[in-house]
Amino acid sequence: MGLESGECVKVGVIGTGHVGLVTCVTMAAVGHEVVGTDNEAEKIDLLTAGRPWFFEPALEDLLKEQLSSGRLTFSTEPQQAIEDSQVLMISVGTPPRASGEANLVAVEKAVQTVARYATKECVIVEKSTVPTGTASRVRLTIDRMYPQNAADLHVASNPEFLREGHAVQDAMEPDRILVGVDSDFSRETLRTLYSPWTRTGVPLVETDIATAELAKHACNAFLALKISFINSVAEVCERADADVVKVAELMGMDARIGPHFLNAGMGYGGSCFPKDLMAFERLASQLGCDFGILHEIARANERALDRVFEKIGDILWNLEDKRIALLGLAFKPGTDDTRFAPALALAEKLIAVGSDVIGFDPVAAEIVRSDIPDLATTTNIYEALEGADCAVVCTEWDEVVGLDLRRAAEVMNQKVVVDGRNVFEGEKLREHGFSYFPTGRPRIVSE
Numbered sequence: 001m002g003l004e005s006g007e008c009v010k011v012g013v014i015g016t017g018h019v020g021l022v023t024c025v026t027m028a029a030v031g032h033e034v035v036g037t038d039n040e041a042e043k044i045d046l047l048t049a050g051r052p053w054f055f056e057p058a059l060e061d062l063l064k065e066q067l068s069s070g071r072l073t074f075s076t077e078p079q080q081a082i083e084d085s086q087v088l089m090i091s092v093g094t095p096p097r098a099s100g101e102a103n104l105v106a107v108e109k110a111v112q113t114v115a116r117y118a119t120k121e122c123v124i125v126e127k128s129t130v131p132t133g134t135a136s137r138v139r140l141t142i143d144r145m146y147p148q149n150a151a152d153l154h155v156a157s158n159p160e161f162l163r164e165g166h167a168v169q170d171a172m173e174p175d176r177i178l179v180g181v182d183s184d185f186s187r188e189t190l191r192t193l194y195s196p197w198t199r200t201g202v203p204l205v206e207t208d209i210a211t212a213e214l215a216k217h218a219c220n221a222f223l224a225l226k227i228s229f230i231n232s233v234a235e236v237c238e239r240a241d242a243d244v245v246k247v248a249e250l251m252g253m254d255a256r257i258g259p260h261f262l263n264a265g266m267g268y269g270g271s272c273f274p275k276d277l278m279a280f281e282r283l284a285s286q287l288g289c290d291f292g293i294l295h296e297i298a299r300a301n302e303r304a305l306d307r308v309f310e311k312i313g314d315i316l317w318n319l320e321d322k323r324i325a326l327l328g329l330a331f332k333p334g335t336d337d338t339r340f341a342p343a344l345a346l347a348e349k350l351i352a353v354g355s356d357v358i359g360f361d362p363v364a365a366e367i368v369r370s371d372i373p374d375l376a377t378t379t380n381i382y383e384a385l386e387g388a389d390c391a392v393v394c395t396e397w398d399e400v401v402g403l404d405l406r407r408a409a410e411v412m413n414q415k416v417v418v419d420g421r422n423v424f425e426g427e428k429l430r431e432h433g434f435s436y437f438p439t440g441r442p443r444i445v446s447e
């Protein structure tokens with residue numbers, strides 16, 4: 001992606017998490033000058049040394065490349081990222097409060113810091129997913145606390161749609177870019193910022209700020225809805241001896257439905273869907289809207305996990321002292337993120353009833369160890385399967401999909417596979433003497 005002269009934008013990124021760091025490296029990659037900052041000094045030390053603090057394919061190479069280009073730097077001093085910047089990306093965490101509402105304390109603090117240190121007219125961009133109305137709060141905070149700078153500080157929304165595990169690719173080749181703006185300055189600055197993308201044909205959608213904020217929540221909720229819908233269909237399929245994979249395939253052939261996000265399994269996890277759904281539900285209810293479907297999406301997601309737990313109990317009879325191998329701990333392949341990971345929720349349920357649980361994960365094994373001390377973990381899938389009474393596919397890592405079935409059959413105590421992601425072909429498992437219990441598909445029981 002080339003950049004014409006004069007188009008380099010000075011960008012400050014506040015918060016170097018999954019969204020913030022990917023924003024840093026990809027903005028630098030298209031030719032902008034970027035300074036990333038974070039209040040956790042250890043993260044900045046790692047990033048300055050070219051080492052992302054979390055696992056994400058292609059990120060480390062691009063980080064190193066952009067550090068050497070000189071266009072990307074990091075600092076623990078927010079002032080360094082803010083002064084002189086034309087665009088300030090706020091990509092700090094917005095974790096859920098107990099009520100489900102998004103906790104926006106970090107966003108407010110970041111905005112205050114930006115307002116304090118900004119030295120020129122600039123756009124403060126909400127990059128983190130925030131509830132509709134946040135920009136108005138941001139505006140008010142600036143107007144009240146920093147009235148002397150207020151006229152030079154524009155507020156905009158620019159939600160990020162990237163997926164963990166594909167983050168760099170998604171940021172470099174997005175389906176669309178969404179900006180919510182309320183001033184010509186914001187509009188022109190963001191058009192320049194994204195010109196390396198729009199020049200290659202990526203659509204840039206410009207809306208008012210509230211619409212952009214809301215669209216992000218609507219997208220995530222709708223994707224979660226597709227997953228919960230197919231998971232509920234899977235439950236019916238299982239009881240009716242039908243095959244959810246075929247049902248999904250057929251549904252996906254209808255262009256109005258589309259084939260994506262119809263993989264039945266043990267539910268969605270991650271840092272976005274569970275949290276954003278709660279925040280959207282909360283927002284809708286605060287606005288007096290009865291958006292009951294949002295609640296049902298989350299309920300169906302819990303049910304998908306409960307079904308796997310019940311299925312294991314049904315297959316193994318008593319769960320006490322049974323050794324259960326969870327294959328995959330991250331909430332999906334390609335990431336070491338275990339936030340709201342279905343595998344961990346399942347591990348906790350099994351441990352609570354006295355099972356001996358071991359989890360395999362190629363990248364998240366170490367991280368999980370401190371979170372659930374009673375869960376043994378390993379990066380060696382065959383070690384996890386050694387003596388196991390049941391293997392549960394939780395994450396569709398290559399190591400899981402490409403499992404050597406002969407070797408697995410040799411080391412397991414009972415040849416039982418519960419497939420929470422429908423990655424295996426039942427007949428192949430039967431050939432190796434396994435009993436196979438997929439999700440929403442007929443089970444194959446070996447004699």
Ligand code: UDX
Nearest residue numbers: 160161162163164261262263267268269270272331332
């Ligand atoms: C999601 C959105 O896709 C992204 O646009 C947004 O910016 C952030 O939230 P992410 O959480 O990284 O991205 O992962 P995604 O690939 O969407 O998967 C989320 C969860 O849904 C995973 O646990 C995955 O296993 C599950 N999933 C996904 C299914 O169970 N079935 C599917 O068909 C698709």
